Amino acid sequence: MQKINLTQNNHNKNVIDFMQLLTVISASKLFILSITIAFTIAAVILNNYFYIPLYQTSAIIKIGVYSETTLKCGPTGELKLYCVEGARYEFLEENSDRIKRLNINFNNNKRDTLDFAWDGANIRINHTSANSKTGISVLSEIITYMQDRDQLQIQNIIQNRKKYIKELGYARDNEQKKLDQRLQKHDREFNLKDGEINLLLHKISTIDAQIEQNNQRINRGNILLNSLNENDPNYFEKNESLLSKNDFANDAIYELITEKLSAELSINVLNDKMMLLEEKYMLNRDDKMLNELGSVSHLNQVIKDQEAFFQNPDYKQSEIIGKIITSPPSTNTYRSMAIGFILGLFLSIFFTVMKQLFKERRQTA
Numbered sequence: 287m288q289k290i291n292l293t294q295n296n297h298n299k300n301v302i303d304f305m306q307l308l309t310v311i312s313a314s315k316l317f318i319l320s321i322t323i324a325f326t327i328a329a330v331i332l333n334n335y336f337y338i339p340l341y342q343t344s345a346i347i348k349i350g351v352y353s354e355t356t357l358k359c360g361p362t363g364e365l366k367l368y369c370v371e372g373a374r375y376e377f378l379e380e381n382s383d384r385i386k387r388l389n390i391n392f393n394n395n396k397r398d399t400l401d402f403a404w405d406g407a408n409i410r411i412n413h414t415s416a417n418s419k420t421g422i423s424v425l426s427e428i429i430t431y432m433q434d435r436d437q438l439q440i441q442n443i444i445q446n447r448k449k450y451i452k453e454l455g456y457a458r459d460n461e462q463k464k465l466d467q468r469l470q471k472h473d474r475e476f477n478l479k480d481g482e483i484n485l486l487l488h489k490i491s492t493i494d495a496q497i498e499q500n501n502q503r504i505n506r507g508n509i510l511l512n513s514l515n516e517n518d519p520n521y522f523e524k525n526e527s528l529l530s531k532n533d534f535a536n537d538a539i540y541e542l543i544t545e546k547l548s549a550e551l552s553i554n555v556l557n558d559k560m561m562l563l564e565e566k567y568m569l570n571r572d573d574k575m576l577n578e579l580g581s582v583s584h585l586n587q588v589i590k591d592q593e594a595f596f597q598n599p600d601y602k603q604s605e606i607i608g609k610i611i612t613s614p615p616s617t618n619t620y621r622s623m624a625i626g627f628i629l630g631l632f633l634s635i636f637f638t639v640m641k642q643l644f645k646e647r648r649q650t651a
Contacts, residue, residue, distance in 0.1 A: 326630055329622045330622055333622035340414050341612055342412060342421070343414075343610060345606055346405075346606070347428075348606075349381065350436040350439075351376060352600065353376075378440065381404045385409065387435070388402055392424065398420065399412075411425060421610075436601075454585055476560060483553055501539065508532070
């Protein structure tokens, strides 16, 4: 075998000749190849013997929601507390609170890894474990837990809506009370004017009776006047007396007619006022009354919509989108082969070079 020196004679003994180093490696290529192959095979064997496969189980869960009322605000624009912009669905539980609870209840096993990701209306769950059945079991428990939480939230929503309906009932009753007070005020005003008209009508009826009595007196006086005898010595006295009584009756009739015209004029004025009052009421010209009417009607509709939730609850529990998916574990064989190959190659070359250096130093000693 050709003798190979790794150190040059005309240079420092610690300086290595890389050309000769390559020659040494080439001369020991069978040894290096054998060691490299051996390490590669050993790495694959150790990987298959000691490697623990990890199964990743994942699922996408659609978060449970419930419906809100769809009643919009009326034209009056009041009582905005009870108005809803339109139909909408709300989460049964806030996503941040839900994920926090899931982490507290399920993410406590150090050997397994559980990850929750919030994606809009969905929660993506990834579970990593050494057992393929563990992931499916854990995800099934999570789904059951979320559905139980949804059912509990539904009960809380129902209780809150019952309280809300009571509040709406109190508000409706207050609005109805204000409306009734205004209607009673209107009725009082209307009845008062109607009573005044009835009194005036009664007064006119009395005046008509008095006028009729005076007319009868005048007629009787005229009859007596016609029946007087001019030869009667008391003719002039009786004539003057009857004429005086007729004049008095005519004056009384004139005064009664004047009083009747005044009463009729008052009746016309009261009738005009009643017509205006009724028109104002019928045409809802009173904005406040219109608003109170609208508020009561609006609150009744809100209560009706809220009560409809109890008859036909519109909610959806959390559910899986698709199926629970378990990915097969990766054996990492190629990575183990690469590590074994690199480690075997490096150690075999290092051992070959060190062996040649020790050999040369023994020869020069």
